Amino acid sequence: MASKVEIQAMKKALKLAVYGKRNTFPNPMVGAVILDKDGNHAGDGFHRKCGAPHAEVVAISSAGDASSGGTMVVTLEPCCHRGRTGPCTDEIIRAGILRVVIAMIDPDPRVNGEGIRKLEAAGIEVETGLFSDEARTLNKVYFHYLDTSRSWVTLKIALSLDGRTAAADGSSKWISCEASRRLVHRKRSSVQAIMTGAGTVRDDDPELTVRLADIPPGGQPVRIVVSSTGDFGDSRNIFKAPGKTIIAVPEGVSARLTEFSRMSGVEIWEFPPDSSTPGFNLVPLFERTAAAGIGEILCEAGSGLSTQLLKDRLVKSVSIFTAPVILGGEGRQAFEQLGIDTIKNAVRLKNVSSHRSGSDFLTEGEVVYRSD
Ligand SMILES: NC(=O)c1ccc[n+]([C@@H]2O[C@H](COP(=O)([O-])OP(=O)(O)OC[C@H]3O[C@@H](n4cnc5c(N)ncnc54)[C@H](OP(=O)(O)O)[C@@H]3O)[C@@H](O)[C@H]2O)c1
Structure with missing residues (x-):
């Protein structure tokens, strides 16, 4: 003993x-x-x-x-x-x-x-x-990587009290309070990559960098943008921010991305198109990120990519900030249909922690899928 x-x-x-x-x-x-x-x-x-x-x-x-x-x-x-x-x-x-x-x-x-x-x-x-x-x-x-050869994905979402992630016009800055946003920067600084979808890039033009007094020793986390079209509107911040940005697209759209491929720090990763998804099967993306030395990814996406990741059982944990704000039924939902027909099929969390973050409430836990 x-x-x-x-x-x-x-x-x-x-x-x-x-x-x-x-x-x-x-x-x-x-x-x-x-x-x-x-x-x-x-x-x-x-x-x-x-x-x-x-x-x-x-x-x-x-x-x-x-x-x-x-x-x-x-x-x-x-x-x-x-x-x-x-x-x-x-x-x-x-x-x-x-x-x-x-x-x-x-x-x-x-x-x-x-x-x-x-x-x-x-x-x-x-x-x-x-x-x-x-x-x-x-x-x-590390254990998840040994089991699956994939990166660990944590989905971070800021929700209104009525479960919306943005107002009807797509604006979401800011749902969460300043203390929560500072905490998100700390979370970003503890992972190797931050991911989002093309929808968020078009609507929010985010930088997705760590903005703290101390940048992590290895530099800014890699940014990964998932897109089926390569259409980012006029958004530029994510491609101009310090560090590396990976654009993950299905084969066949990279011709549209010549402008980005010339930018320093931008890499284009192509995957075979998959008709059962909006663009490509996301599993090989997470195998490739793991092979590239990315253990953990913080995903800060809208409902399109978040839904796809949950449906494909690729989300391992969630960090959900709930703010004292109401956006109404016209606001954007956190998830699209997940095929949950009855309560026993709900996605649940284990090892849950909940605590105050300024005026918000942060709930974190590991995702339990039904057959787990
Ligand atoms: N409150 C929050 O925490 C929070 C966080 C992030 C975003 N938001 C809000 O969410 C809204 C945007 O939502 P959204 O659903 O449009 O954005 P999103 O989830 O960030 O991006 C959706 C896009 O991801 C791409 N995508 C998804 N699955 C794919 C796959 N399997 N293969 C290839 N591409 C795939 C598609 O790109 P293409 O468009 O190229 O087809 C799809 O349109 C904005 O209003 C933003 O403010 C809120």
Whole structure:
């Protein structure tokens, strides 16, 4: 059973792991703490970015000789294979660590319990399962990627009290209060990409950038605009903003986009047209974003794209701001028809949190689709 100091060390390791957010994908975020043979804190570390040393190696080098005879407390099973860096299990064995406390097994098929077996074969005592729920939540984007090879999509919507996302003329600036909009900038700064649909580009001409005093260290998140036509009206902000913009369109419309393809920072991604959707099947888009190193996408779209994403079961979580505003039945809806014929087929949320955000209310949770 884990001791009090090991429990404290795991709490610290979970906090440390978060420092790698946005930079470790397609690797997980991992934190590690070393306790010396008397149970005192001797060193710690986290995985800073993909390709950089793993948390275990950073922690061992920060603890130095104090690792010998000590305990490692780590948020994920140490790897036992050679990837961009060497196996962490070898480093742990070499450092003379006698006990390893692990929050959860790494489901990566190259690890999946093998790391633990290697440590145990070397005579190291291993305990698994301390704060496993927290460790699973920490790396939900990584686990989703292992399962599906796709990016994690969070749908963010600002709603009026009567469930509208814009007034009848398409104007939606601003439904939510200033505090909520600041929070959205913080959310943008924690993801690698922000997505919207051509309808929002035409109606709102958004920039979709992080506008905070501190721009995220890796620069502005990538912007992704989904369109079936390549028609953006006179909107320009999203293509001129700092950073990269990807325009995702069905094959055959890129000729209309020559002007954009010449702009610096604009990339055009084409996908086979699909007659069962407004343009193309969106699944390959999220496989391509994941392959391009984009773990998490914040989608800030209107009802057209939001509906398509929910129908295709591509939305993994939602962040919905409800503001004390009423827009009436003539306002724009958040979703078009989703094919929900009866209440038992409703899309529901799990792990729900709700709290005040200025004068608004923010509800967040993971989406549960009916057959999940
Ligand atoms: N309150 C809020 O949180 C919020 C957030 C964003 C937007 N809005 C409001 O929403 C309104 C715009 O709604 P909207 O439904 O027109 O915009 P949208 O959802 O942003 O964009 C819809 C467009 O996305 C493209 N699209 C969707 N699925 C596609 C697929 N499978 N393949 C290719 N393209 C696909 C289509 O582009 P094409 O047009 O090229 O066919 C479609 O017309 C505006 O009034 C805006 O102010 C509100």
